[in-house]
Amino acid sequence: MLALMPFFYWLHATFAIFTIELTVLTVIFAFIFQDFLYYWFHRASHQCNWLWAAHVVHHSSTNMNFSTAMRQSLFYPIVGMWVFWLPLIILGYTPQLVLAIVALNLAFQFFVHTELGPEFRVLGKVFNTPVHHCLHHAKNPQYVDKNYAGVLIIWDKAFGTFVKSNGESPSYGVTDREYAVSFFDVVFTPWRILVSNLQKQKSATAAIKLLFNKPGNLK
């Protein structure tokens, strides 16, 4: 995202709708709006092959601890995670503020990658907690594609993707395959599989469709 800063500044200078003065209220609004956008980025990452090829790295861990939080793809800038933050820049927030808000959101998420700690029953009604996020990493059918929240769990509740534990312990990992532990294998295998499937398509339209298909059927 840092390499794209000149582009973001150009967008901001050219298209920003408002000049937003930084106050407590405008920063809180930016934080909530970015978290809303994060929810959709995360949900889209589970719904199309293009974004999943990056996001699957995070889900390839069969354990749930702080190292899972650090297990991330190198390809997020290329797949276009930043596209989801453009509404903030167009609205009038400066790129450096947006970058700071994104960093804060991701820093919060580090702490939801654990099976330890309290259950946060009351806070967990509004905020994402380790209990909620553990279920997001589970491959048990009833937990798959649920709890996409970054900081606020309210988005899952509002858009029908919230799940609570039914008592069954989460089994971590992805449903379609197991990835080896080597860094290069985890980061590049999803792309190798995607590219080989794209090459088999008979037309450009079919290839583009494949990029936006739901993940899980590529061999």
Ligand SMILES: [Zn+2]
């Ligand atoms: Zn995910």
Ligand SMILES: [Zn+2]
């Ligand atoms: Zn996670």
